[in-house]
Amino acid sequence: MADENKKPELKKPKFNQNWIFGAIIIVFLGLMLSGGGSWSQPKKITQSKFENYLRNGDVEKIDVVNDKIVKVYLTSEAKTKEIHSRKKTNSIFPANAGDANYQFQIGDLQNFEKKFDEIKQEENLTTDIVPVSDSNMMGEILISLLPFVIIIGIWIFIMRRMSGGAGGGPGGQIFNIGKSKAKLFDQKTDVKTTFKDVAGLEGAKEEVQEIVDFLKKPEKYTALGGKIPKGAILVGLPGTGKTLLAKAVAGEAHVPFFSLSGSDFVEMFVGVGASRVRDLFKQAKEKAPSIIFIDEIDAIGRARGKNNMSGSNDERENTLNQLLTEMDGFGSNSNVIVLAATNRADVLDKALMRAGRFDRQIYIDLPDIRERKEIFEVHLRPLKIDKKLDTEFLSKQTPGFSGADIANVCNEAALIAARNDKKQVEKQDFLDAVDRIVGGLEKKNKIIAPDEKKSVAFHEAGHATVSWMLEHAAPLVKVTIVPRGKSLGAAWYLPEERQIVKTDQMLDEMCATLGGRAAEKVIFNEISTGALNDLEKVTKQARAMITIYGLNDKIGNITYYDSSGQNEYGFTKPYSEKTAELIDKEISILIETQYQRAIKILEDNKEKLTELANVLLEKEVIFKDNLEEIFGPRPFAKKEEEVPVKEKNTVENKKEETEKDQEEETSTT
Numbered sequence: 001m002a003d004e005n006k007k008p009e010l011k012k013p014k015f016n017q018n019w020i021f022g023a024i025i026i027v028f029l030g031l032m033l034s035g036g037g038s039w040s041q042p043k044k045i046t047q048s049k050f051e052n053y054l055r056n057g058d059v060e061k062i063d064v065v066n067d068k069i070v071k072v073y074l075t076s077e078a079k080t081k082e083i084h085s086r087k088k089t090n091s092i093f094p095a096n097a098g099d100a101n102y103q104f105q106i107g108d109l110q111n112f113e114k115k116f117d118e119i120k121q122e123e124n125l126t127t128d129i130v131p132v133s134d135s136n137m138m139g140e141i142l143i144s145l146l147p148f149v150i151i152i153g154i155w156i157f158i159m160r161r162m163s164g165g166a167g168g169g170p171g172g173q174i175f176n177i178g179k180s181k182a183k184l185f186d187q188k189t190d191v192k193t194t195f196k197d198v199a200g201l202e203g204a205k206e207e208v209q210e211i212v213d214f215l216k217k218p219e220k221y222t223a224l225g226g227k228i229p230k231g232a233i234l235v236g237l238p239g240t241g242k243t244l245l246a247k248a249v250a251g252e253a254h255v256p257f258f259s260l261s262g263s264d265f266v267e268m269f270v271g272v273g274a275s276r277v278r279d280l281f282k283q284a285k286e287k288a289p290s291i292i293f294i295d296e297i298d299a300i301g302r303a304r305g306k307n308n309m310s311g312s313n314d315e316r317e318n319t320l321n322q323l324l325t326e327m328d329g330f331g332s333n334s335n336v337i338v339l340a341a342t343n344r345a346d347v348l349d350k351a352l353m354r355a356g357r358f359d360r361q362i363y364i365d366l367p368d369i370r371e372r373k374e375i376f377e378v379h380l381r382p383l384k385i386d387k388k389l390d391t392e393f394l395s396k397q398t399p400g401f402s403g404a405d406i407a408n409v410c411n412e413a414a415l416i417a418a419r420n421d422k423k424q425v426e427k428q429d430f431l432d433a434v435d436r437i438v439g440g441l442e443k444k445n446k447i448i449a450p451d452e453k454k455s456v457a458f459h460e461a462g463h464a465t466v467s468w469m470l471e472h473a474a475p476l477v478k479v480t481i482v483p484r485g486k487s488l489g490a491a492w493y494l495p496e497e498r499q500i501v502k503t504d505q506m507l508d509e510m511c512a513t514l515g516g517r518a519a520e521k522v523i524f525n526e527i528s529t530g531a532l533n534d535l536e537k538v539t540k541q542a543r544a545m546i547t548i549y550g551l552n553d554k555i556g557n558i559t560y561y562d563s564s565g566q567n568e569y570g571f572t573k574p575y576s577e578k579t580a581e582l583i584d585k586e587i588s589i590l591i592e593t594q595y596q597r598a599i600k601i602l603e604d605n606k607e608k609l610t611e612l613a614n615v616l617l618e619k620e621v622i623f624k625d626n627l628e629e630i631f632g633p634r635p636f637a638k639k640e641e642e643v644p645v646k647e648k649n650t651v652e653n654k655k656e657e658t659e660k661d662q663e664e665e666t667s668t669t
Contacts, residue, residue: 042071042103047112050104054119054127058084062116063100063132067109071100071132184283185250185257193247199378200371200403201241204362208232208245211337212253215289229359230328231338233297235345236364239404242341245364246293249339256290258283262299265319273300273319281326281336289335297340303349320349327357346563366402369395369497375403379410386426394430399497409433438492439484446483454617455520456481456489459530461613462519463491463512465605466598468627471636472508480621488530503551510538511594511601518598519609538594542587552586555579605631 050072053059058078063071078084084101106112113129120127195205214221214228221228234242250257258280265273284290300319327338340358342348352358367375372395380391398406412433417425436442448456460479467473474495481489498505517531545551548561560574573580602609608630615630616622628634 042100045072045102045104047104047106050102051115051119053078053102054116054125055123057123057125059125059127061128061130063130064106064109064112065132067131068105070104070106070112072102072104074101183259185259193244193251195248195252197378198241198245198248199374200367201245201364202371204234204241204245204364205248207360207362208249208339209252211291211339212249215253215255215291215335215337218289228335229337230356231340231358232360232362233345233353233358234339234341234362234364236343237366237402238343239402240364240366241403242343242364243295244403246295246339246341249291250293253291256284256287257293258290259293260295262294262296262301265300266316271315271318273315274322277319277322277326284336289337291337291339293339293341295341297352298342298344298347301340301342301348301352303347320352324349324351324357327352366400367406369399372398372401372406375406376410379407383410383414384424386424389425389427389430393427397431397434397494399495405437408437412436435484435492439490440486441484443483448483448488452488453481454613455524455528455530457613457616458519458523458609459516460489460491461609461616462515462517462522462598462602464515464622464627465609465612465631466515466518466601467491467493467512468631468634469601469605470508470512472502472505473512474509475634476624476627478621478623479616481616482620487533503545506541506545506551507594510541510591511598513538513541514591514595514598515602518595518602519613522599522602522606523610523613538591539587542590543583545590546583546586552590554582554586 050059050070053072053074056078058074058081060073060075060078062073065071074084079101116129119125195209198205211229211232218228234245236242246259250259260280265276267273267276280292284292300316300323302316302320304314304317304320338358345353345361353361373391376391376394380389394409398409401409409430410433413425413429416432416436417429420429422429460481464476464479467476474493476491477494478492479490484490513534514531516534517527520527520530546555548559550557550559575583612622612627612630615626619626
């Protein structure tokens with residue numbers, strides 16, 4: 001009841017220093033308009049008109065101001081005349097009874113007085129000339145100070161811009177440049193992301209959820225003598241959900257959550273980064289228990305002493321030193337947990353990664369087929385989808401996709417459906433979206449010469465034929481000679497998801513990749529530049545087999561791969577020149593062997609290769625069904641491969657994973 005009787009707090013307007021500048025400008029304009037005298041301005045006339053009014057006896061007196069301006073005062077009888085009625089006024093303020101009626105400027109005062117005396121004698125007038133000295137001291141002072149005011153205003157504006165718009169406070173903007181730029185999320189901030197919105201990542205969610213639970217119920221853990229962890233770092237490939245998981249922590253923790261990026265510590269001024277680190281932890285300690293989240297921490301957390309050519313003071317290292325001290329230094333830092341995210345954990349400083357600073361290193365990998373299904377279900381919630389849509393089917397078509405890629409697929413599918421004026425997003429829209437993302441935009445209007453089109457058709461048919469005949473090659477799904485992106489043709493495969501790759505599997509993949517160039521050699525007895533993408537992929541794979549995975553008999557069980565990223569060899573190779581020659585020779589032998597193997601397969605199936613290429617030239621897009629009609633059932637088909645492909649534009653693909661050698665088998669011509 002007490003809460004209901006409370007009156008809502010009225011938000012008081014915050015003081016803004018711009019109000020002071022506005023008030024000064026208003027006062028300045030007021031004094032300038034006042035001119036030190038009346039607010040209203042007399043009507044301006046010519047000297048000849050004044051002489052006529054003087055001869056008619058309408059002028060009571062005149063004032064000569066500073067020997068330049070003559071102010072004319074009319075008699076009471078003249079004011080009643082129609083000719084002197086002031087229908088228009090030169091001022092926004094009403095005229096007073098004692099104000100001058102007219103005014104005009106004179107050139108020489110002596111000539112004016114001589115003319116005035118002549119008229120006065122001729123008409124026998126009693127009008128007098130009253131000399132007046134008028135000066136606006138305040139206006140002159142303000143005018144003299146105006147240049148200084150402008151200079152000071154420009155200086156304040158520049159310093160505010162240089163400070164990056166830091167928050168106000170004592171001393172103004174310029175003195176807050178060392179303040180932290182972290183955004184605070186607490187109970188008053190509406191953060192809607194929760195752990196329910198984070199699909200997959202079960203192990204990572206369990207780790208961070210325990211940290212959140214520790215902050216909510218610390219006695220549950222402290223009763224057994226446990227201590228709250230100092231920090232946890234999220235490591236993973238781009239798009240796997242590191243920042244999303246941190247958002248979920250902010251929505252679930254119900255404690256102050258400070259969020260900022262590693263680049264927010266960097267500034268052009270020396271010492272600003274360390275100052276912002278100190279201010280950040282000061283704010284976090286004042287609101288403890290609290291959480292600090294630093295996204296892309298590699299911006300300030302790189303290993304010290306690397307690439308420091310200048311030998312001068314490194315601002316980034318100073319910032320890192322201060323961060324190390326704040327996380328686990330001599331002073332106490334209780335109930336403040338630091339979360340961080342990066343996809344470059346190999347370049348981080350070892351002192352930052354040790355236990356006591358980041359107690360937990362949570363690795364977030366690309367989602368597997370089960371996790372991809374859960375991610376699809378999350379991103380399909382806001383879409384109007386067909387009830388027959390099978391999320392398990394979609395998860396099978398997207399091996400190697402990250403969470404961000406799946407979100408992009410769902411968005412592209414909705415856009416494609418809207419472009420086709422559909423009422424709901426269908427299965428075909430998702431397949432077209434995958435095709436669009438992996439292969440690029442379809443260029444139907446691109447003009448290709450008939451000879452080039454035929455060469456592309458045989459190139460892609462060569463890939464399809466060799467992969468169909470090899471046991472460990474990925475099964476074909478679709479082949480097209482419609483230009484997409486930078487490629488003139490492409491072949492889509494659906495490789496199986498595996499954690500380790502055997503030598504035979506890698507050799508079969510290399511042979512299938514070289515099938516395009518081998519087909520050109522077999523059919524046309526000449527080769528072209530269309531196999532650039534294939535040669536690049538095969539060369540990388542062969543070099544990895546020999547120098548990384550130790551799969552070559554001549555080189556032996558040796559690897560020259562540095563997983564830590566801290567290359568100890570600098571600019572030199574970790575092997576001798578003789579070994580380098582041997583490596584190059586073995587790479588060449590390995591590739592040429594698979595090339596000749598592909599040529600042998602295609603020569604044995606030359607008629608079927610030609611038939612397949614002709615079908616491809618006719619239809620421009622063929623699927624697995626077309627290969628079964630020509631070659632018969634695949635001899636090494638597995639149950640997992642038998643995925644029905646009925647739609648004309650079905651796209652099943654795999655994204656390139658260089659480090660695991662589970663590369664997308666897309667040949668580009």
